[in-house]
Amino acid sequence: MLSTSNDEQVDVGERILEAAASCLLALGVERVTLAAIARRAGVSRPTVYRRWPDSRSVIAALLTARVTDAWVQAPDSGTGRVALVTRMVAVAARLRRDEVVMQVLYHAPDLAMVYIAERLGSSQRRLIDVAEVELAAAQADGSVRSGDPRQLAAMCLLITQSTIQSAQVVAPILGEDALAAELTYTLNRYLS
Incomplete structure (x- = not known):
């Protein structure tokens, strides 16, 4: 049985x-x-x-699992803006190296564009949810500026997502370390 x-x-x-x-x-x-x-x-x-x-639903679930795993596996060095930005940059780096995520991004543009330009996917909503909580805590300790933490989280998603999407285009100018440094700077300045 x-x-x-x-x-x-x-x-x-x-x-x-x-x-x-x-x-x-x-x-x-x-x-x-x-x-x-x-x-x-x-x-x-x-x-x-x-x-x-259908297979597209399986692929969407696979992407959600990969993105969620990237967040869970990223270093959690406490609370506050610096810790949160460090985590976001680590997630971006991990996703840029994820063959499955990159396969969809570069070889299935019609599928990728749904989540870039048309609607938020499950993984994007999850990232906004967890970032919102951490941003609210960072606001409470004074390390993140005032503002609606959900809106701040959504903007951080857009900044980080565009970095992941376009990293290949600017690779001759911004290598992996330089890209991480510039993303760190951008997110820190945005949230300060």
């Missing part, structure tokens, strides 16, 4: 997302199908369909 414990369901979901990442890198965004994802994950197509209606 098959177990339906929550741990196994989470494990299956993670396997599906890992398989989607593998498919995305091997096949490209446009050639990823639910059948290919299911095959690589070692599950049936209905198992994938129970969680996501």
